[in-house]
Amino acid sequence: MTPLDLLCPIPFHEADPARRARILSRLADTELFAALIEEPADDRAELRIFPLEDGPAALACDAEDRLADFIGGPVAYVALPGRVLAAALVTENRGLLVNPGQPSQMLLDADALAWLGRALLAEPSLAPDEAPRRIQPPRTAVVQALAEPISLRLGDMVGLVESAALVQAEWADGRGNHTLILKGVDDSRRPAVAKAFAELFAFLPEVDGGIDLAFSDVEHSRDALILVPPAPEEPQPAPKRDPNAPPRLR
Numbered sequence: 001m002t003p004l005d006l007l008c009p010i011p012f013h014e015a016d017p018a019r020r021a022r023i024l025s026r027l028a029d030t031e032l033f034a035a036l037i038e039e040p041a042d043d044r045a046e047l048r049i050f051p052l053e054d055g056p057a058a059l060a061c062d063a064e065d066r067l068a069d070f071i072g073g074p075v076a077y078v079a080l081p082g083r084v085l086a087a088a089l090v091t092e093n094r095g096l097l098v099n100p101g102q103p104s105q106m107l108l109d110a111d112a113l114a115w116l117g118r119a120l121l122a123e124p125s126l127a128p129d130e131a132p133r134r135i136q137p138p139r140t141a142v143v144q145a146l147a148e149p150i151s152l153r154l155g156d157m158v159g160l161v162e163s164a165a166l167v168q169a170e171w172a173d174g175r176g177n178h179t180l181i182l183k184g185v186d187d188s189r190r191p192a193v194a195k196a197f198a199e200l201f202a203f204l205p206e207v208d209g210g211i212d213l214a215f216s217d218v219e220h221s222r223d224a225l226i227l228v229p230p231a232p233e234e235p236q237p238a239p240k241r242d243p244n245a246p247p248r249l250r
Contacts, residue, residue, distance in 0.1 A: 002062045004030060004104035012106040018205050022149060023106070024116050025203035027098065028083040029156065032060040033067045036076040045078045049094060054109060057095035060085060062104070070100055083120055086113040122202035124194035127179050127214035132169035137223045139168065142178055145205050147225065150180065153200050154229040160193060161185055165224035169212070177209035181216050181224070190215055 007023045008015070015023070035048040035058070047058045060082075061067040068075055086108075089096055095109040108116075138146075146166060154161055162184025169179040185193050194213050201211050220226050 002099075002102075002104065004062055004099065005102060008104040012104065018145075021119075021203040023104070024108075024112075024119075025149075025200060026152075027106075028081070028086070028116060028120060028199070030062050030082045031079055032062060032082050032085055032098070033064050033077045033079050034058055034060040034085055035067060035071065036078055039076045040078060047078075047088075048075075050097065052095070052097065052107070054107060055095055057097045057107065057109075058085070058089055059097050059100070061099050061102075066099060066102060083116070086116050090114050090117055119202040120199055122198045124198035124213050125210055126194065127169065127181075127212035128171055130172060132167075132179070133172050134170040135221045135223055136168040136170075138166045138178055138225050142166070142207055143225055145207070146211075147227065149200060149204055150197075151227050153197060154227055157193065157196070158229045158231075160189055161229060163220065163226060163228045165220035165226050167221060167224045175209075177212055178207055179212040179214055181214045181220065183215075183217055183220065185215050 004023065004026055007019070007026055010019075012020060012023055037046045037048050049056045050059055059067070059070070061070065064077070067077055086096065090110055090113045093110045095107060096113060098104065098106045098108070143166070150164060150166065154164060161182050163182075165181040165183070167179055167181065168176065170176040180197065182193065182197075194215075197213055
């Protein structure tokens with residue numbers, strides 16, 4: 001099961017709009033293996049286009065073996081992020097067939113790929129520089145909608161973000177909204193981290209008052225929902241080979 005599969009307990013096209021948006025968000029950041037007509041030459045690659053009933057579409061999978069299994073043998077391919085592949089197909093008014101025969105199978109037409117591209121243009125809404133006048137726990141409905149997606153995004157940022165705190169914040173001007181406070185982010189990384197979360201929020205149900213992003217290295221409030229990235233995996237030492245074992249033949 002791949003990360004896309006895990007987001008598809010029911011088929012993509014049977015999911016509700018909020019679930020489909022989350023799947024598309026993950027697709028944008030997934031490395032896809034797209035079928036080519038032939039091996040790339042001189043840094044140029046021509047996608048293999050299939051004449052489907054819903055219109056011409058490229059074929060891509062989130063694992064090399066899935067692509068080969070579907071084609072039925074070796075196939076030339078190019079590996080690139082879903083967002084890059086989607087942008088290239090939109091310009092040619094073509095769709096994209098993803099992971100046929102797998103739990104995360106989806107067929108996206110040019111309009112769906114264009115919507116994906118617009119969502120990826122989202123820019124972060126940054127909280128005021130001053131500390132909030134008041135902090136309260138996040139609303140239950142907001143926690144239910146955001147906790148899992150934020151946790152998944154933090155999983156992509158191991159080593160970049162120490163922790164995140166979701167709160168309701170009230171500011172000096174009387175404005176109140178939900179704010180995600182990110183701790184332990186290096187100054188040079190903050191623009192990219194903020195952009196990544198802005199894109200995430202663009203694919204989630206809208207929250208009343210919106211969601212601001214803030215960076216702070218002070219301790220999180222007790223009223224916050226605190227989320228942390230998973231611990232980095234320790235490299236596993238290579239197993240020692242038995243010196244008495246027979247040689248391995250290729």
